[in-house]
Amino acid sequence: MAPDPLAPRISYTGDAVDIGGLADNPYAVASAWIDAAVARAAERGDVPEPTAMAVATVDAVGLPDVRTVLMRFLTPEGPGFVTNLDSAKGRQLAANPGVAATLTWPAMFRAIRFRGRAVELPDELVRDYFVTRPWGSRISAWASEQSAPIASRSALEARSAELAARWPDTGSPDDVPVPTRWGGYRIVPEEVEFWAGRPDRLHDRIVYARVAEGSLADAAAWAISRRQP
Numbered sequence: 001m002a003p004d005p006l007a008p009r010i011s012y013t014g015d016a017v018d019i020g021g022l023a024d025n026p027y028a029v030a031s032a033w034i035d036a037a038v039a040r041a042a043e044r045g046d047v048p049e050p051t052a053m054a055v056a057t058v059d060a061v062g063l064p065d066v067r068t069v070l071m072r073f074l075t076p077e078g079p080g081f082v083t084n085l086d087s088a089k090g091r092q093l094a095a096n097p098g099v100a101a102t103l104t105w106p107a108m109f110r111a112i113r114f115r116g117r118a119v120e121l122p123d124e125l126v127r128d129y130f131v132t133r134p135w136g137s138r139i140s141a142w143a144s145e146q147s148a149p150i151a152s153r154s155a156l157e158a159r160s161a162e163l164a165a166r167w168p169d170t171g172s173p174d175d176v177p178v179p180t181r182w183g184g185y186r187i188v189p190e191e192v193e194f195w196a197g198r199p200d201r202l203h204d205r206i207v208y209a210r211v212a213e214g215s216l217a218d219a220a221a222w223a224i225s226r227r228q229p
Contacts, residue, residue, distance in 0.1 A: 012197030014109030017204040019224055026192040026208040027076050027216035030112055033194065034074060037105045046107040055081065056100045057092040065092060071103065072129060072184070076215035079114060080121060082129060082184035084146035090183070093118045099187055109197030116189035126183050131173035138176035139163050189216065193227075203229035 023029050037050035049070070056066040065088060069081040079101065083090055093099065097117040104111040130138065143160040150156055167176045189210070196204040205227040214221025 011199050012109045012201070012203065014196035014198055014204070016198065017194060017196045017206050019206060019226060022194075022206065022224070024219035024224075025217050025222060026189070026194075027074075029194055029208075030074060030079075030192065030216070033110060033112060034071075034103070037103075037108060037110070040105075040108060044107075047105050050105065051103070053079065053081065054102045054104070055089060057089050058096050058098060059088075059092055060095060065089070071101075075186075076217035078116070078187045078189055078216060080184055080186040082121075082126065082182070084141070084144070084179070085120075085181045085183040086148075087146035089147075090181075093120075093185060099185075101187055111195040113191075113193040113195065114187050114189045115191045116187055118185040119188055121184040121186055123183075127178050129184070130178045130182065135169040135176065139167065141182055142176070142179050192216070192222075198229075201229060205229055 023032075034051065037047050041047040041050045051071040052068050053071040054066055054068050056064055059065050067089065069083065071079050072082055073080045085094075097119070099114075099116065099118040101114045102111055130141070133141070139160055142163050143156060169175060191210065192208045194204075194206045198204055206224065207227055208222040208224050210221055211223045212221045216222075
């Protein structure tokens, strides 16, 4: 007897993706798809956290590790995220900068995949981002020794309360200093894939592969092709 499926099967009805209708560079396409996801989240509410991005790294013994972060920016140089540099992903990327990341929007039957290497962000860019975070999020960046064990939830909350008292909310972006080991990474892609779910699992997969130096916006740096689903 065949096993029951884990979820009801649905037909994927994503918009067709044709190479001839795409821009000659992955930056333009990624920007348009992300803007569409953000707009749909605001209009229809069925795309929660449209910039949530699964980031995969490799640990010291070669095992893959993946977690979800928020993509904090997308520039022609690549997508970026912030983190505690002493976290598991920070340690892993310091040892091996190989990285893959995926933005997935099930309600839109769309996804974007990035594969490449991670480059640590400059301090000034990290600070410029950090001061835009809400006060509570800036406090939590200090309170959490990201990825390290902790005895209890109450211990974490006590640490947060201690730091909140040290740096009270004054309404200023500078009322909480940037943590010493707070940083971030930009993904410099070697490959960018645009996936669209289509009926009968005959999905569209359009891939931009790097063929030369250049940014995501530099058409000469990329060759575009279709892959089988």
